[in-house]
Amino acid sequence: MAAPQLQARSARSLPPEPITVGLVLYPGCAPAGLFAAAEHFRVVNRCMGQPLFDPVWIGARDAASGLPAAAPLPLATAAQAPCEAYLLPGFWAETAVDIDVMLRRQRTLIDWLRAAAPPAGVWSYCMGVALAAAAGQLDGRAATATWWLEAPLRRRFPAVRWDCRHAVLADGPCLTAAGANGYWAVLSQLLLSRVPPEVAAEIDQRMLMPRANAGHPVFRPVELFAQADPELRRLIGHVQQLAASALTVDTAAAFLAMAPRTLSRKIAQQTQIGAAEWLRLIKLRQVAQALLASSAPVRAISSGLGFADDSTLVRAFKKATGMTTSQYRQQYGHALHSFAGAGELRPGS
Structure with missing residues (x-):
């Protein structure tokens, strides 16, 4: 059954062209947020009756990711047609050592991100922000991250204005969110930036979007x-x-x-x-x-x-x-x- 279209009731005009979003896979990442984003973009496009987001899978195929049939674009190929933004998932880290190990493993991805960036936006969550920071994408910008790793992130990336009191922070083209499920905060922020608030609320309700509950x-x-x-x-x-x-x-x-x-x-x-x-x-x-x-x-x-x-x-x-x-x-x-x-x-x- 076709999804009924939501009628925008705001004077705000919708973007005439969809924004191309690179969903970046890498070995060891937590890919759930990428799948959630792909489904979220699909539902938003159908409900609005026009494409607002055009997701493109990019990166190294990882057997553990569960990515279906179509392989993602290799980094070299993706560099030929840059996206307007890239969604960078997190990886599991409990200590500063875990961060350092992943940064060493992902030198190729970090170099690619460094070259891919401005004016492209980098949207990252959980420890994906460490990769964005290592690529220089967050230099001079306000950013958040999983709070208990704030100290090692500050030491490694002093050019970033870390503020881990927030669940999500937007600064220019960059968007960062804390926590392994921070992709929900990213998606909510993106939805509000592209459609009128009352329409975003309807889509939220239709998808039963979870709400952050961080506690005191x-x-x-x-x-x-x-x-x-x-x-x-x-x-x-x-x-x-x-x-x-x-x-x-x-x-x-x-x-x-x-x-x-x-x-x-x-x-x-x-x-x-x-x-x-x-x-x-x-x-x-x-x-x-x-x-x-x-x-x-x-x-x-x-x-x-x-x-x-x-x-x-x-x-x-x-x-x-x-x-x-x-x-x-x-x-x-x-x-x-x-x-x-x-x-x-x-x-x-």
């Missing part, structure tokens, strides 16, 4: 993937199983079979905050996740996580985040709940 930045130091130290990763899992009222630096140190002073020094070195505060944030992050995952009352959440009482939880949560539990739910949970509710099945549906 105060919890970043206790995110699992933010821990370079494997012992702190183990400790997070253990603390999550403990009652909040029973949690102390001594009990945490005993789990790792080390002296409390040694654990305190390790946590301070790795996270730049005190051990007791770090442990408390693990439990409060569980509170935050519970607030967003359900409509359970604070009393039930407090009991389930082992706080002495709900007033203790409320005071600690407000001190850490500057928000009440209800304010937190409203600010960080509304998008998640609206997306989940859009696909909710009811009896008889």
